[in-house]
Amino acid sequence: MTEPSLELKDVVLKVNRNTPEEVTILNHLNLTINPGDFITVLGSNGAGKSTLFNAIGGDLTIDSGQILLHGRDITHDSVERRTRFLSRVFQDPKLGTAPRMTVAENLLLAERRGQRRGLAPRHLNQHMAHFKELTATMHNGLDQRLTTATGSLSGGQRQALSFLMATLKRPEILLLDEHTAALDPQTSQDLMHLTNQRVQEEQLTCLMITHHLEDALTYGNRLIVLHRGQVTFDVAGAEKDALTTEKLYSFFAEIE
Incomplete structure (x- = not known):
């Protein structure tokens, strides 16, 4: 069983x-x-x-x-x-993302969830192709806004980002x-x-x-x-x- x-x-x-x-x-x-x-x-x-x-x-x-x-x-x-x-997505699109960080930066945070944090280069550019492919699955233009501050997204895009961040590490x-x-x-x-x-x-x-x-x-x-x-x-x-x-x-x- x-x-x-x-x-x-x-x-x-x-x-x-x-x-x-x-x-x-x-x-x-x-x-x-x-x-x-x-x-x-x-x-x-x-x-x-x-x-x-x-x-x-x-x-x-x-x-x-x-x-x-x-x-x-x-x-x-x-x-x-x-x-x-455990991951959680809330009702409010403003929760679950950092508004002053870009879409890509938020995804990088989610990528490293549960890992020890330290002072080290973040190598963001190495992840951009993967993040573009990932956000394209949302079919809402999020893949065109990887360098946009999350606070500037529409509510739907921000909630889609929250969902991607919550499920990125399965x-x-x-x-x-x-x-x-x-x-x-x-x-x-x-x-x-x-x-x-x-x-x-x-x-x-x-x-x-x-x-x-x-x-x-x-x-x-x-x-x-x-x-x-x-x-x-x-x-x-x-x-x-x-x-x-x-x-x-x-x-x-x-x-x-």
Whole structure:
């Protein structure tokens, strides 16, 4: 039997601890993520979707439970240590890139993610041909802007760059936090198509938060729904393929 890529066991995470405003966001949550899973994550506002990602990424410390990577306990690993195996793309195109650095410079940073940093020549020109080929796969003109400061890009180009940076080193776990939500419909659709293509080609293990039921149904081999800090619905394969937006709407109506 294949060992899970990532496991969350009985995870509890609270905010405003030890105050009258204390709230439990993740409530004894259990989730097993298998190698090659592309999981779309649904849930109403406040269900715990982004908190789940923050717990996996180490941005928030869980109160109890365990997080295991290939069976190894990473519950207390730092954010920096987790970047060796994990990449994340955020909803805001401004996050994930350095605005004053060029597209090529940002990609070089991503190329060296997880490596020790020191004072050494960066040899940027040696990477330009590769970066041009890589950015051309986005089909949005990014390959013509390698020497442009990232802050001058369109939102779609900047988010495409964030996605390329996140997948450049083939992370063991890729977290997509509504990464198309801030884009116009056509740009969103284009990036979603390219996302799916890369995830499939690289056989990435990926979780994607989305509010678009159509995207949740169209993409990925598995779909989960979070409600009150727990996974209340988890379908894969043929069972997921048989889902419709009507069935999902009725499920949400039942749990609310």
